[in-house]
Amino acid sequence: MGIFRYTKLAYREPDEMLFGHAKFPVSAHWGLQFGAGYVVPEVKVAPEAGSERSKEVMVKECESIAEQAAGRAVDIGLPAFLLEQEHVYQQTHFPDWGGACTRAQADVLERFHNEYGIKCGLRQTVGDTRLEERGGLRGTDYDNEIAESIEQCAKNGASDIAAETMGGKSVLDYGSMRGDIRAILFGIGVLGSIDMEYFWKRAVRICSHYNCNPAGDTNCSGANSVMYIAGGLLGKDFSHTGAALARAISAARSLVAVECGATGPLKDCGYENTIVKAICGVPIAQEGKNAVCAHADVMGNLTCQVADVWSNESVFHREEMGGPTPGVWLQATGYEAALMNTAIQTGNAKILRDLYTLTDKYRDPQGTLLAYDNAFRVAGAIVEYGKDPYLRARAAALECSKVITEAYDAKKLMLTRFELDSLNKYTSVLEGLPMESERFIDECMKEYPKRIPTFDPKSYGL
Amino acid sequence: MTLDWESRENTDFVYRRYNVIVEGPAIKPEDDKDVKKNMPPKEPFRELALAVIHGDSDRAREATKTALASTPPLDVIEKGLSKGMDAVSALYAKGAYFLPDVMLSADAMMVGMNMADAKLGKAREKKGTVVSFVAEGDPHDIGKNLVVMFLRSNGYEVVDLGRDVPNADVVSAVKKAKPVMLTGTALMTTTMTNFHHVSDMLKKEGISLPIFGCGGGAVKRDFVESYDMGVYGVKAFHATKLADAAVAGKTWKDMRKEYPKIVGEFVGEYADRL
Known part of the structure; x- marks a missing residue:
């Protein structure tokens, strides 16, 4: 059966979008709400290397992360926080590990909530252990263990379930390494969207049996990989204009989780979330300047602009001079959230939002795209073709190109020759693509299966 | 407030796009001085190298076909295609080439190399x-x-x-x-x-x-x-x-x-x- 598709925006104008406010707030365990008028700080800590040697060690490790985060939250007077555990391979591959780790962390959070009244949430992000070249993405043991892991986490106290699925990655990787925008569009916009529908229909169904939000899915393996490869201003592995196009395309893909019933808060590393929020009004997590432990992005302030949850992305579990990392990085996100919440309470939120945005709007074309006024335009292009995953992804990329070109022509955004040339080249390819999904898919299927050995069309019903 | 700067000068204390500031003039890759130094001067090797440098698989196919008609396969690889790839590595190392350029060049090189290998008819000795x-x-x-x-x-x-x-x-x-x-x-x-x-x-x-x-x-x-x-x-x-x-x-x-x-x-x- 088909899924609901967005053909309208959730907001009438970009100015309605604001941090801490979502059109459709979400409630979670232990008194926490997302998008309900305040920003929630989030902390995420990767288990120490070696802790995967046994289930017992991993459970203790996760419990300790929760204890250290909650302890610091109370120590510095945070009213609320979200703890996220992104699964390492073993936590999803052995679903009982994921369940036991969730239970240990939920018990810690519940204890702090009961004792101090602090509002807490627990997000568990399952790993995508499927590989196209290992029997495909559907119906394998790896696929089934993900479903089981989601269930174990939901059953054992997770307030939110998220994922970073890898559908379309083989084609996207091929495209990003060769500057092939058609492959990027096919990988993220078509294949990614198909796999998201398969994955999230099931995830939503599982979560509905428990008191657990199906939160959503970011294009970490796609648009973030491209952003990572593009690197800083002096990076020479991928153009930043190309990274912006991939990001716009990813919004059309990440929207699919919500269309399947995901409620948010969408995951932090989805820089495309501003666009998705404009379409469906769900709360979003974001990361930026307090995620320097994980990413060197070029829009550290801008991403605060409409965030409902503010995250550190990820950090190793270790000791810093200021204490163990769960506490240190929650402190960093906690103080930033406190600034945003102060702005909300004093009526200055829109001023602060615009300061965040303007800081990075022209630092890089990726910031130009994601500035909330421009993101709103791209969202509009997506819903115009909302019923067709391919056409809306293509429309997103073309609108992104327009936004960047206009900023460049108006001499607001400076571009290198390489950035400008690649933008023009990609735009010309996008403009020349067919206006019928079937034709586009047929053309791609004639080319990419033979070029990319790991691409498994059957995984997408093709 | 508005979501735009009144003038770009206002941004000088906020950010600087160093990649734009330091960008040199546009030159053809084959005109780069390090590439020039190592380019094979004679045909068919020069065309083979150029096909690789420009990451053009079709051109590499044609150039290899032409070269193999008169040149031993090993020479096609070592004196032509490989020289092109050496140039690409040099351009990448100095920041003149980006990763997609390198990948397309590698693809072009593999097209030529596979044709030369087929002509050779036996396994070519690899470095290791x-x-x-x-x-x-x-x-x-x-x-x-x-x-x-x-x-x-x-x-x-x-x-x-x-x-x-x-x-x-x-x-x-x-x-x-x-x-x-x-x-x-x-x-x-x-x-x-x-x-x-x-x-x-x-x-x-x-x-x-x-x-x-x-x-x-x-x-x-x-x-x-x-x-x-x-x-x-x-x-x-x-x-x-x-x-x-x-x-x-x-x-x-x-x-x-x-x-x-x-x-x-x-x-x-x-x-x-x-």
Whole structure:
């Protein structure tokens, strides 16, 4: 059966979008709400290397992360926080590990909530252990263990379930390494969207049996990989204009989780979330300047602009001079959230939002795209073709190109020759693509299966 | 407030786009002075090299077809295609070429090389064999694919084991292929520890060879040097220099000591070894 598709925006104008406010707030365990008028700080800590040697060690490790985060939250007077555990391979591959780790962390959070009244949430992000070249993405043991892991986490106290699925990655990787925008569009916009529908229909169904939000899915393996490869201003592995196009395309893909019933808060590393929020009004997590432990992005302030949850992305579990990392990085996100919440309470939120945005709007074309006024335009292009995953992804990329070109022509955004040339080249390819999904898919299927050995069309019903 | 600066001068204390500020004039790649120095002056080699430099697979196919009509296949590869790839490496190292340029050039080179190999009719002698894998439990393989591409286009036979490879399979492949070097990549903290296990398992088998370990985020020099045989790879394209050093008889201990010298450039991560 088909899924609901967005053909309208959730907001009438970009100015309605604001941090801490979502059109459709979400409630979670232990008194926490997302998008309900305040920003929630989030902390995420990767288990120490070696802790995967046994289930017992991993459970203790996760419990300790929760204890250290909650302890610091109370120590510095945070009213609320979200703890996220992104699964390492073993936590999803052995679903009982994921369940036991969730239970240990939920018990810690519940204890702090009961004792101090602090509002807490627990997000568990399952790993995508499927590989196209290992029997495909559907119906394998790896696929089934993900479903089981989601269930174990939901059953054992997770307030939110998220994922970073890898559908379309083989084609996207091929495209990003060769500057092939058609492959990027096919990988993220078509294949990614198909796999998201398969994955999230099931995830939503599982979560509905428990008191657990199906939160959503970011294009970490796609648009973030491209952003990572593009690197800083002096990076020479991928153009930043190309990274912006991939990001716009990813919004059309990440929207699919919500269309399947995901409620948010969408995951932090989805820089495309501003666009998705404009379409469906769900709360979003974001990361930026307090995620320097994980990413060197070029829009550290801008991403605060409409965030409902503010995250550190990820950090190793270790000791810093200021204490163990769960506490240190929650402190960093906690103080930033406190600034945003102060702005909300004093009526200055829109001023602060615009300061965040303007800081990075022209630092890089990726910031130009994601500035909330421009993101709103791209969202509009997506819903115009909302019923067709391919056409809306293509429309997103073309609108992104327009936004960047206009900023460049108006001499607001400076571009290198390489950035400008690649933008023009990609735009010309996008403009020349067919206006019928079937034709586009047929053309791609004639080319990419033979070029990319790991691409498994059957995984997408093709 | 508005969402725009009144003038770009207002932004000078907020950000600077250094990539735009330092960008040099546009030149054709073949006009770069380092490329010019090493370009084959005569045809058909010059056209073969140019096809690779421009990352044009169709042009490489045509140029190779033409060249093979009058030139021995080995010369087509070594005096033409490989010279083009050397130029591409130089352009990439100095920042004039970007990764997609390199990949397209490598694709063009492989088109020509496969045609020359077919004409040769027998297995061409390779510089050596390298085994490449992504750590068990890790699906991120862009790094590994880059390493494989650089090694293959520089004349190495690569046994590509893929991603999420069980440690035992890595050891079996090493025993079977007897490589000059093993490369492992990982993105995640909890998968990179497999490098350690692979090292221990190889030691038990009495095998010693450099394990070029690299990856995102977590994989750093201190970690890679915490197990025997580990050599921290800073850039994917350094794999070819390390493999050349292995062929020349350098051990993993030599590589740790001489890394900047072997790769021929300043490497911040090995600043204490300059």
